[in-house]
Amino acid sequence: MKKSFGALTLAYPTPVWVIGTYDKEDKPNAATVAWGGVCSSKPPAVAISLRKSRYTYDNIRERQAFTVNVPGAVHVMIADYCGMVSGRNVDKFAAAKMTAVRSEKVDAPYIAEFPMILECSLIGQNEVGVHVNFIGEILDVKVDESMLGSDGLPDILKIDPIIYAPENQNYHGIGKCLGKAFAIGKGLK
Amino acid sequence: MKKSFGALTLAYPTPVWVIGTYDKEDKPNAATVAWGGVCSSKPPAVAISLRKSRYTYDNIRERQAFTVNVPGAVHVMIADYCGMVSGRNVDKFAAAKMTAVRSEKVDAPYIAEFPMILECSLIGQNEVGVHVNFIGEILDVKVDESMLGSDGLPDILKIDPIIYAPENQNYHGIGKCLGKAFAIGKGLK
Numbered sequence: 001m002k003k004s005f006g007a008l009t010l011a012y013p014t015p016v017w018v019i020g021t022y023d024k025e026d027k028p029n030a031a032t033v034a035w036g037g038v039c040s041s042k043p044p045a046v047a048i049s050l051r052k053s054r055y056t057y058d059n060i061r062e063r064q065a066f067t068v069n070v071p072g073a074v075h076v077m078i079a080d081y082c083g084m085v086s087g088r089n090v091d092k093f094a095a096a097k098m099t100a101v102r103s104e105k106v107d108a109p110y111i112a113e114f115p116m117i118l119e120c121s122l123i124g125q126n127e128v129g130v131h132v133n134f135i136g137e138i139l140d141v142k143v144d145e146s147m148l149g150s151d152g153l154p155d156i157l158k159i160d161p162i163i164y165a166p167e168n169q170n171y172h173g174i175g176k177c178l179g180k181a182f183a184i185g186k187g188l189k
Numbered sequence: 190m191k192k193s194f195g196a197l198t199l200a201y202p203t204p205v206w207v208i209g210t211y212d213k214e215d216k217p218n219a220a221t222v223a224w225g226g227v228c229s230s231k232p233p234a235v236a237i238s239l240r241k242s243r244y245t246y247d248n249i250r251e252r253q254a255f256t257v258n259v260p261g262a263v264h265v266m267i268a269d270y271c272g273m274v275s276g277r278n279v280d281k282f283a284a285a286k287m288t289a290v291r292s293e294k295v296d297a298p299y300i301a302e303f304p305m306i307l308e309c310s311l312i313g314q315n316e317v318g319v320h321v322n323f324i325g326e327i328l329d330v331k332v333d334e335s336m337l338g339s340d341g342l343p344d345i346l347k348i349d350p351i352i353y354a355p356e357n358q359n360y361h362g363i364g365k366c367l368g369k370a371f372a373i374g375k376g377l378k
Contacts, residue, residue: 001333001334002306002331002332002333002334003331003332003333003334003337004293004329004330004331005329005330005331005332005343006329006330007232007233007326007327007328007329007330008233008327008330009227009229009230009233009234009327010305010307010327010330010332010343011204011206011226011227011235011257011259011305011307011327011330012204012259012305012343012345012348012350012363013202013204013345013350013352013363014204014226014227015200015201015202015203015226017200034227035226035227035228035229035230036226036227036228037200037203037204037224037225037226037236038198038200038203038223038224038225038238038355039224039225039236039238039317039320039322040198040224040238040317040318040319040320040322041198041224041318041319041320042318042319043196043318044196044197044198045198045317045318046200047226047228047236047317047322049227049228049229068200070200070201073364073367076367076368076373077368077373077374077376077377078374078377079374080368080370080371080372080373080374081374081375081376081377081378082374083370083371083374084371084374084375084378085378095377096377104193116199116200116201117191118199118200123317124315124317126313126315126324128228128229128234128236128312128313128324129229129230129231129232129234130229130230130231131228131229131230133228133229133236135315135317137196138196138197138198138199138200139196140193140194140195140196141193141194141195141196141197141199141200142191142192142193142194143191143192143194143199144190144191144192145190145191145192148192149357151357153356153357154194154199154201154354154356154357155357156201156202156352156354156357156359156361157361159201161201161202162367163202163345163352163363163364164370165343165345166227167342167343168338168340168342168343168344168345169369169370169371170345170366170367170368170369170370171366171367171368171369171370171373172345172346172363172364172365172366172367173363173364173365173367174201174202174352174361174362174363174364175262175352175361175362175363175364176361176362177359177360177361178262178265178351178359178360178361178362179265179266179269179359179360180358180359180360181269181272181353181358181359181360182269182272182273182358183269184265184266184269184360185266185267185268185269185270185271185272185273186270186273187266187270188266188267188270188284188285189270189273189274
C-alpha cells in the first residue's frame with residue numbers, strides 16, 4: 001500500500017554539488033545545490049537550478065561559467081556550510097579553508113581539496129517556477145589521481161560522493177556495488 | 190594532483206530512475222534514465238533527459254505526462270533491463286513481471302512494485318545537444334508505507350535507491366547517514 005505525499009520535491013537520490021563561481025571583484029564563491037543532474041551526452045552537459053536571489057545566480061550570468069565540485073563524505077561539513085551562508089556576507093573559501101584554483105577552460109574557480117570537479121561553460125538557461133536551470137557544457141572533468149581505480153577511471157567508492165535525501169534532509173554516503181549497467185539486466189532478456 | 194579527463198559526462202552521483210509512460214495504444218512502457226534531477230521547488234518539478242529516438246520520447250509528447258519510478262537495490266536487474274531494450278519491440282512490464290498502475294493525477298502508469306513514484310505532468314521541454322530535457326511538475330509522490338520511518342517520512346535506507354556511476358557504468362547502493370543538512374555545517378559558522 002502506497003501513501004500519497006502530494007506535490008513535493010521528494011526524489012531519491014539527489015546529488016550534493018558545490019558550485020564554484022567568481023563575482024565581479026574576482027572573489028571566488030562556493031554554493032551548494034542538490035537540484036541538478038546531467039542533461040546531455042553530446043555535448044556533455046549538466047543542469048543546475050538556482051533561485052535568482054542567490055549570489056551565484058548573478059556570478060554565473062556575469063562570467064558565463066561555473067564549476068561543479070563533487071565533495072567526498074569527508075567534506076560533508078564544508079558542503080553543508082556552503083549551502084547555509086551567502087557569499088554576499090562571507091568569504092566561504094577562507095572560512096572553510098578551501099583553496100580556489102582558477103579553471104583551465106572556463107572563467108570560474110574550483111575547489112582544490114575536492115576529489116572531482118567539472119569545468120562548465122554556460123550554454124543555456126531556462127526558468128522553471130522559482131528556479132533558473134543553468135545548462136553548463138562540461139569542458140573538462142578533473143579527478144584526483146589518488147581517486148582512480150586500477151582501470152584508470154574514477155572510483156566512486158574512493159571519491160565517496162554525498163547523496164541528499166530531500167524532506168528528511170539527511171546526507172548519505174555511497175554504498176556497495178550492485179552490478180554492472182548494460183549487463184546485469186541481461187538476465188531478463 | 191588532478192588528472193584531466195576532458196569533455197565527458199563524468200559526474201557523481203547520478204540517479205537511476207525508470208520512466209513510466211503510455212503509448213498511443215495504451216501500452217505501458219518503462220525506460221531507465223540516469224540523466225535527470227530535481228529542477229524546481231515551486232512548483233516541485235523534475236527534469237529528465239531523453240534522446241528523440243527513444244520510444245518514451247514520443248509517449249511523453251503524446252500524453253504530456255510521465256512517472257518517475259525509483260527502484261530499490263532489489264530491482265537493479267529490472268532497472269538495467271528497462272534501459273537495454275526498447276518498448277517498440279517488447280512489453281517490458283510483462284517481461285519483467287511488473288504491475289502497471291494508472292496514476293491518479295496524470296496520464297501515465299507507475300510501477301506498483303517500486304517503493305517510490307512521482308506522478309509528473311509535462312510543463313516544458315528544452316533541447317540540449319542530442320537530448321531533450323522534459324520538465325515534469327510533480328503532482329504527487331507515493332511511497333510504500335513499509336518504506337516510511339518513525340517520523341512518517343520516506344526512509345532512504347529502506348527505499349534503498351540506486352546510484353549510477355557514469356563511465357565505469359556501475360550501479361551502487363546508498364550508504365550510511367553522514368549528518369543532517371542545514372545543521373552539520375554550523376560547525377564552520
